Amino acid sequence: MENIIEIKGLTKSYLNKKALNNVDLNLEKGKVIGILGPNGSGKTTMIKIITGILRQSKGDILVDGKKPGVYTKSVVSYLPDRNFLYEWMNIQDGINFYKDFYTDFDENKAYELLKFMKLDRNAKISSLSKGMTEKLNLTLVLSRKAKVYVLDEPIAGVDPVARDQILDAIINNYDKESTMLITTHLVRDMENIFDDVVFLRDGEIYLTGNAEDLREEKGMQIDELYKEIFGE
Numbered sequence: 763m764e765n766i767i768e769i770k771g772l773t774k775s776y777l778n779k780k781a782l783n784n785v786d787l788n789l790e791k792g793k794v795i796g797i798l799g800p801n802g803s804g805k806t807t808m809i810k811i812i813t814g815i816l817r818q819s820k821g822d823i824l825v826d827g828k829k830p831g832v833y834t835k836s837v838v839s840y841l842p843d844r845n846f847l848y849e850w851m852n853i854q855d856g857i858n859f860y861k862d863f864y865t866d867f868d869e870n871k872a873y874e875l876l877k878f879m880k881l882d883r884n885a886k887i888s889s890l891s892k893g894m895t896e897k898l899n900l901t902l903v904l905s906r907k908a909k910v911y912v913l914d915e916p917i918a919g920v921d922p923v924a925r926d927q928i929l930d931a932i933i934n935n936y937d938k939e940s941t942m943l944i945t946t947h948l949v950r951d952m953e954n955i956f957d958d959v960v961f962l963r964d965g966e967i968y969l970t971g972n973a974e975d976l977r978e979e980k981g982m983q984i985d986e987l988y989k990e991i992f993g994e
């Protein structure tokens with residue numbers, strides 16, 4: 763299997779805190795991968811290094827064979843854990859903004875997804891609920907034809923109906939040629955879409971593997987395993 767992301771000895775320190783400590787991890791092409799861990803375990807730090815927003819303190823990382831930079835940013839589509847659109851925009855402005863910014867943006871796909879999410883193109887961003895904002899951000903991120911999609915907490919803080927729509931949009935729009943990394947601590951809601959899972963604890967990889975193999979080996983769901991590891 764071909765690795766789309768290769769991480770070796772990755773460490774990120776903030777003043778007196780190691781957010782990531784000597785992480786080795788290879789992520790395969792064509793997989794949906796859950797990065798699981800409680801608050802403060804290092805998920806966002808890892809994702810920000812993969813997306814090229816943060817630089818590591820030590821170690822190496824390759825995304826599609828390249829160090830994070832201009833090329834890797836062009837092949838990674840990133841959903842941050844907060845809204846990235848301006849309040850003065852309406853939804854159509856958001857689409858135009860993405861179209862101008864990313865050459866791989868598929869406008870027709872965006873309209874299809876908007877319809878699926880039941881979002882009105884003329885609605886003002888400032889009038890959207892948290893769930894609607896999340897659905898819009900995800901629509902834009904999934905409408906790029908990227909090699910890697912990175913979704914940071916895509917269902918946090920949204921109601922169950924919006925949650926199901928978001929999960930359906932992810933499943934229906936996932937293309938087997940790309941890789942999807944999803945961070946979450948809402949494991950029960952998301953575990954069925956993961957091929958592989960990575961458990962992060964205190965900045966280190968605690969366990970990683972194929973989700974189905976782990977269920978069989980441990981005799982429990984990934985959600986139960988998560989609770990056992992993190993005691994939640």
Ligand SMILES: Nc1ncnc2c1ncn2[C@@H]1O[C@H](COP(=O)(O)OP(=O)(O)OP(=O)(O)O)[C@@H](O)[C@H]1O
Nearest residue numbers: 776779780781799800801802803804805806807808
């Ligand atoms: N800019 C920063 N300055 C100092 N410490 C930081 C900074 N960013 C993160 N940290 C610390 O690094 C650790 C890992 O944080 P990170 O945000 O990566 O975790 P996380 O797993 O994404 O958590 P959450 O689910 O809360 O977003 C935490 O202890 C956090 O307090």
